[in-house]
Amino acid sequence: MPHRFPLAIRLLHWTMALLIIAMLFIGAAMVSTASPAYASLIALHRPLGIAILLLAALRLVLRFATGAPPLPADLPRVQQRAARGAHILLYLAMIGLPLIGWAMLSAGGYPVRLTAGFVLPPIVPRDALAYGLLRQTHGLIAFAFFALILGHLTVALIHRFVRRDGVLETMGFARAAALDPELAEPEEADEPEVEPAETPGP
Amino acid sequence: MITARPPLTTIAAIAAAPILLLSGFAWAGGWIGPPRIGGGTIADALESNAGKHEGYRRAHAKGVCFTGYFDASGGADALSRTPLLRSGRHAVIGRFSTGGGKPFATDGRNVFRAMALQLTGPDGEIWRLAMDHTPIFPVATPEAFVALQRAARPDPSTGKPDPAAMKAYLARHPETRAYQDHIAAAPLPxxxxxxxxxxxxxxxxIDGAGSAHAVRWAFEPEAAFGALDKAALASLPTDHLFTDLGARLARGPLRWRMIVTVAAPGDRTDDATVPWPAGRRRIDAGTLTIARAEPEESGACRDITFDPTILPDGIALSDDPLLAARSAAYASSFGRRAVEAPGPSAVGKTLSQKGR
Structure with missing residues (x-):
């Protein structure tokens, strides 16, 4: 059984965590303002959303190909199921939210401009009602996604600091020996330490 | 593995992370901190003046669609690398409208009018233009726009704005007074x-070498000028301007020349209330031909938001703060009206009453 996720998934997880948090903040900020920041934020929102979509698709493929480390055996079944459900929802949001954004702009007749001269094609036909509904859905899912992320973060911290069961470490970069916090102390003591001041000279 | 209740410090440390993130999010979204003017604030201000007319644009609610084409002369080719200004013909969808948020307002009361265009280039790139018939705008910033709307809000008991509120607003905004003076003096087409x-x-x-040139533009009509009698505006038929447009188009297409004005160093690009001095370099960029008009019910313009920040490569935003504000406000208006059932347009209603 693997003790943690493959390196590629771990790197994707933390990169995407930063991108997604930034994206949710950008989305909330751009809707709140009619200042010149609105134009800059919206110009950032579109390419960042497409980047998240591509990374999420890559991650989903990797995730299916490599699986996940098992949850602790003593975790109650209801919590195991909740974890599974929450992760399915997280993946749905990562992939669905950018797609809904793209569809919304398509339906509203907005060009999906990523950079100068690079415009993505529409993915749904023009329809004002569809635009309006997709726009509302985009916002609602964004809030739900943020709530889910807060829950995900809180539960990860509980695993790390209350249960101390190594679940957070499956997404971490600590050396394998340090994975179990109970073992970490003695293991680390074995590491060669540089103590120039206290080492007597020959 | 869990043996005892975790210490309070651990619980507090764990709770701190989501709370910090949530606070940051609330700050980013403007739910905490000083109140912000967003697209929704502007749409709200417009609604509170004109009333809420579901399914219609929150500004320039009364309009008519048209189709035509733009023959670029290539005259502005050296200034912008967009293919839309290179010599050639491009399809146009557009909309004429009068100002205000009332879809059935009478034309004599709505002296402000606008022409919006969407040009589609050979590579599918889109350019939206939202133009008004005054060379200057009454306000320079979204804050002033909202303040003006609030000052002009009709008192429910009298149906008229509170003169004291408007006076106080004008005292703080001489640029709006200058605009009003211009409107009062200029003949009304x-x-x-x-x-x-x-x-x-x-x-x-943005030209082919990547250099930027500050510009404004105007579409100058081929049709001979005629002025409305400002003293008789109240007696103008309700849909006078729209009926006139239909009658003129029945006789033949209408044309405008697109004149690009290039700023001289020092000309303000961030203030739409300040006209540029006369004598600036003018370039004839092409001719717009409008071939036919159609009511919004059947025309192609109703479900387009004429957001002037939708620009092709080769044309970019200036530092004018109104541009982002227009984009945000139009997006809010579009989002609102899109989920409301669209109602009949003034032109469409008249046509259907006539039995067409």
């Missing part, structure tokens, strides 16, 4: 067809 339409905001043309 008697047709959509013989009005000049101005870009209002400055933009930047």
């Amino acid at each position: 008697d047709s959509f067809a013989n009005s000049t339409y101005y870009s209002i905001n400055a933009f930047r043309f």
Whole structure:
């Protein structure tokens, strides 16, 4: 059984965590303002959303190909199921939210401009009602996604600091020996330490 | 593995992370901190003046669609690398409208009028232009726009704005007074067809070498000028301008020349209330031909938001703060009306009453 996720998934997880948090903040900020920041934020929102979509698709493929480390055996079944459900929802949001954004702009007749001269094609036909509904859905899912992320973060911290069961470490970069916090102390003591001041000279 | 209740410090440390993130999010979204003017604030201000007319644009609610084409002369080719200004013909969808948020307002009361265009280039790139028939705008910033709307809000008991509120507003905004003076002095064109339409905001043309040129533009009509009698505006038929447009188009297409004005160093690009001095370099960029008009029910313009920040490569935003504000406000208006069932347009209603 693997003790943690493959390196590629771990790197994707933390990169995407930063991108997604930034994206949710950008989305909330751009809707709140009619200042010149609105134009800059919206110009950032579109390419960042497409980047998240591509990374999420890559991650989903990797995730299916490599699986996940098992949850602790003593975790109650209801919590195991909740974890599974929450992760399915997280993946749905990562992939669905950018797609809904793209569809919304398509339906509203907005060009999906990523950079100068690079415009993505529409993915749904023009329809004002569809635009309006997709726009509302985009916002609602964004809030739900943020709530889910807060829950995900809180539960990860509980695993790390209350249960101390190594679940957070499956997404971490600590050396394998340090994975179990109970073992970490003695293991680390074995590491060669540089103590120039206290080492007597020959 | 869990043996005892975790210490309070651990619980507090764990709770701190989501709370910090949530606070940051609330700050980013403007739910905490000083109140912000967003697109929704502007749409709200417009709604509170004109009333809420579901399914219609929150500004320029009364309008008519048209189709035509733009023959670029290539005259502005050296200033912008967009294929839309290179010599050639491009399809146009557009909309004429009068100002205000009332879809059935009478034309005599709505002296403000606009022409919006969407040009589609050979590579599918889109350019939206939203122009008004005054060379300057009453306000320079979204804050002033909202303040003006609030000052002009009709008192429910009298149906008229509170003169004291408007006086206080004007005392703080001499630029709006200058605009009002301009409107009062300038003759009012008697047709959509013989009005000049101005870009209002400055933009930047980006040439093939990547250099930016600050510009404004105007569409100058071929049709001979005629002025409305300002003293008799109240007696103008309700849909006078729209009926006139239909009658003129029945006789033949209407044309405008697109004149690009290039800023001289020092000309303000961030203030739509300040006209540029006369004598600036003017370039004839092409001719717009409007071939036919159609009511919004069947025309192609109703479900387009004429957001002037939708620009092709080779045309970019200036530092005018109104541009982002227009984009945000139009997006909010579009989002609102899109989920409301669209109602009949003034033109469509009249046509259907006539039995067409």
